[in-house]
Amino acid sequence: MNDTLNLLARRRSAPPPIMKGPAPTRDEIEHMLALAARVPDHGKLAPWRFIVFEGEARDRAGALCAEIFHAKEPEAGEDRQASERARFSRAPLVIAVVSRAVPHVKIPLWEQELSAGAVCMALTVAAVALGFRTAWLTEWIAYDRAFLTRLGLEDHEKIAGYIHIGRVESEIEDRPRPDMAALTSYF
Numbered sequence: 001m002n003d004t005l006n007l008l009a010r011r012r013s014a015p016p017p018i019m020k021g022p023a024p025t026r027d028e029i030e031h032m033l034a035l036a037a038r039v040p041d042h043g044k045l046a047p048w049r050f051i052v053f054e055g056e057a058r059d060r061a062g063a064l065c066a067e068i069f070h071a072k073e074p075e076a077g078e079d080r081q082a083s084e085r086a087r088f089s090r091a092p093l094v095i096a097v098v099s100r101a102v103p104h105v106k107i108p109l110w111e112q113e114l115s116a117g118a119v120c121m122a123l124t125v126a127a128v129a130l131g132f133r134t135a136w137l138t139e140w141i142a143y144d145r146a147f148l149t150r151l152g153l154e155d156h157e158k159i160a161g162y163i164h165i166g167r168v169e170s171e172i173e174d175r176p177r178p179d180m181a182a183l184t185s186y187f
């Protein structure tokens with residue numbers, strides 16, 4: 001089977017806690033991002049951007065998670081607080097794909113947002129092709145406006161995904177896949 005078909009047939013997400021380093025190098029990160037940006041994009045608006053969390057930046061982002069989480073849920077226990085602090089350091093690298101779609105005379109918002117989803121998938125495929133495993137996650141940190149503002153997002157910007165990237169040696173069993181016959185019709 002050719003490499004692309006093989007990758008698509010075998011790709012599985014990996015849980016960030018089992019991801020190990022070494023993290024992608026700067027060259028690998030830039031390579032992945034350049035490939036991720038080669039998605040279909042109606043109107044050539046590039047209605048997305050990236051925020052890279054590598055090295056100690058993951059701890060700073062985690063501290064921010066813990067701070068915002070504590071303000072929302074001051075009663076939460078120390079365990080939960082610690083897991084919020086570790087949220088960005090579970091994987092060796094996290095890349096946020098930010099949708100920066102804005103109303104446009106010709107290009108619907110929906111299409112701009114779909115392009116950001118395509119970026120997440122292209123980034124995932126590029127990372128897997130380079131030998132890494134990934135997890136496309138959102139979680140509360142994708143929707144909490146106070147947190148997003150502290151990350152530097154403008155009010156109209158949204159998180160399409162936090163793509164977690166690392167190395168996993170073990171095979172991960174596949175999950176049940178959709179019943180294609182039930183989902184496909186030929187008009």
Ligand SMILES: Cc1cc2nc3c(=O)[nH]c(=O)nc-3n(C[C@H](O)[C@H](O)[C@H](O)COP(=O)(O)O)c2cc1C
Pocket residue numbers: 011012013014135136137138139160161175
């Ligand atoms: C937009 C989006 C957000 C997601 N957010 C989460 C999440 O917050 N937590 C989670 O466990 N899985 C989340 N997932 C699902 C995983 O990325 C993954 O696709 C899923 O676990 C299925 O595994 P597979 O990628 O191996 O098919 C999300 C998927 C998408 C497309």
